Amino acid sequence: MMDKCVTVIVGTKWGDEGKGKIAAREAKDANLVIRATGGANAGHTVIYKGMKLALHLVPGGIVYPQTTCIIGPGTVVDPDVLCSEIAMLENCGIPDVKSRLKISGRTHVILPYHKDLDELHEKMKEHPVGTTKRGIGPCYSDKDNRIGIRMYDLLLPKAELKKKIVEATKLHNQAFQENGMEECIVDANNLTNHCQSVGLKLKPCITDIAPIIADNIQNSKKIVVEGAQAFRLDLDHGDYPMVTSSNPVTAGTLCGAALPPQALKTVIGIDKAYNSRVGNGPFPTELPASIDSNGNVMEYTKPLEGDIIRELGHEYGTTTKRPRRCGWMDAVILRSAKYTCGIDYLCINHLDTLGEIGNRIGYVKICVGYSYQGNIIDFYPDDIELTHEIPEPIYKTLNGGWTIDSSCKTYDDLPELAKKFVKIVEETSNIPVKY
Numbered sequence: 001m002m003d004k005c006v007t008v009i010v011g012t013k014w015g016d017e018g019k020g021k022i023a024a025r026e027a028k029d030a031n032l033v034i035r036a037t038g039g040a041n042a043g044h045t046v047i048y049k050g051m052k053l054a055l056h057l058v059p060g061g062i063v064y065p066q067t068t069c070i071i072g073p074g075t076v077v078d079p080d081v082l083c084s085e086i087a088m089l090e091n092c093g094i095p096d097v098k099s100r101l102k103i104s105g106r107t108h109v110i111l112p113y114h115k116d117l118d119e120l121h122e123k124m125k126e127h128p129v130g131t132t133k134r135g136i137g138p139c140y141s142d143k144d145n146r147i148g149i150r151m152y153d154l155l156l157p158k159a160e161l162k163k164k165i166v167e168a169t170k171l172h173n174q175a176f177q178e179n180g181m182e183e184c185i186v187d188a189n190n191l192t193n194h195c196q197s198v199g200l201k202l203k204p205c206i207t208d209i210a211p212i213i214a215d216n217i218q219n220s221k222k223i224v225v226e227g228a229q230a231f232r233l234d235l236d237h238g239d240y241p242m243v244t245s246s247n248p249v250t251a252g253t254l255c256g257a258a259l260p261p262q263a264l265k266t267v268i269g270i271d272k273a274y275n276s277r278v279g280n281g282p283f284p285t286e287l288p289a290s291i292d293s294n295g296n297v298m299e300y301t302k303p304l305e306g307d308i309i310r311e312l313g314h315e316y317g318t319t320t321k322r323p324r325r326c327g328w329m330d331a332v333i334l335r336s337a338k339y340t341c342g343i344d345y346l347c348i349n350h351l352d353t354l355g356e357i358g359n360r361i362g363y364v365k366i367c368v369g370y371s372y373q374g375n376i377i378d379f380y381p382d383d384i385e386l387t388h389e390i391p392e393p394i395y396k397t398l399n400g401g402w403t404i405d406s407s408c409k410t411y412d413d414l415p416e417l418a419k420k421f422v423k424i425v426e427e428t429s430n431i432p433v434k435y
């Protein structure tokens with residue numbers, strides 16, 4: 001029998017639920033913290049000695065000196081972003097960053113041409129995804145196509161690395177040529193030199209992670225997987241095609257972290273008391289807001305409900321600074337997330353902000369079902385690309401809002417209306433709320 005020592009933190013909606021904060025909290029007594037999916041499209045905020053650190057690649061657990069932090073083989077890493085993140089962490093005084101950070105040599109590398117391709121693919125689409133333009137999709141497609149450059153490759157002799165880069169960029173260069181992006185055509189010599197210089201900087205961290213994981217499981221050490229992205233952004237289980245290019249559901253994070261399923265102990269689903277989404281795609285409980293078709297905030301005198309939530313929740317992207325689309329809590333998606341991601345319990349962030357929103361708007365709503373294709377349903381439908389119908393939320397309304405101050409530490413301390421909100425979320429989702 002294998003010891004169960006793995007806790008997975010998984011986003012239940014479209015990202016930005018506050019996974020970084022909870023992952024850091026879980027990492028307090030962990031030995032190993034792992035990022036398993038995505039890349040610098042993620043933006044996780046953690047606090048270190050009063051400083052707010054925005055992390056995109058390094059697991060938030062790095063702030064605890066006893067942890068080893070792994071960037072797993074399921075991720076895609078922009079080495080330039082990673083180098084600046086390491087420097088930022090060292091400048092903040094976090095000890096032994098380079099010796100505690102382990103990058104799987106199998107991790108695929110995002111290079112400038114992936115970001116250019118991301119730009120090109122989005123431009124060519126009638127309905128763009130609204131990606132973060134971090135090169136995530138193009139890097140994963142090169143990986144699938146078996147022409148990707150991996151961390152190990154950055155350590156190869158120059159001629160060998162250059163050969164790989166030439167092979168990987170042949171078709172991409174043609175695409176740049178044909179689409180008026182000649183300035184993006186890859187100069188293999190320059191890029192090889194650049195790759196070798198970042199490879200040299202990252203060399204102390206690039207390694208085989210399997211023995212580290214084996215050792216931790218064998219000795220029943222606590223392992224935390226800091227999920228990135230979320231259930232509805234999952235390539236196979238989310239709102240395809242308006243998704244990211246990895247599998248942020250629990251099973252995908254285990255694979256991306258190189259962890260055996262038998263070692264899984266707990267899955268914590270993270271959500272916010274109101275919901276948000278960046279980029280395009282369905283969002284049943286979205287509220288009207290003064291955001292134009294390019295995703296920019298327009299000038300307004302009287303804020304709409306979506307604007308009020310965005311303002312009170314400071315809902316602007318950590319990675320792209322884009323204003324987030326905002327709406328009411330969708331507890332039906334949580335119910336679907338429970339069974340696809342195997343969520344044991346929930347953490348609902350921003351309950352205090354939702355109380356303020358209620359105080360301002362006069363009420364708070366929770367989506368507890370959908371009206372879809374003439375039926376009332378209690379799960380997220382699978383075929384909306386076929387029916388072209390976004391499920392219509394059925395709401396429960398709580399009149400008023402609440403105020404939560406720092407003296408409120410447990411469920412019992414919560415104002416009555418906030419307790420009622422939590423109860424409705426639990427009943428609809430069928431998942432206990434723990435935090």
Ligand code: IMO
Pocket residue numbers: 011014015016017038041042043044129130131132133134135136137227228229230233242243244245278279280
């Ligand atoms: P964290 O981990 C919010 C969204 C993008 C876009 C779609 C595809 O901070 O929750 P991509 O660049 O991945 O190809 O974009 O996915 N997206 C996120 N939204 N938080 C994230 O990460 C996201 N990662 C990707 O906005 O809609």
Ligand code: MG
Pocket residue numbers: 015016041042043044318319
């Ligand atoms: Mg984010």
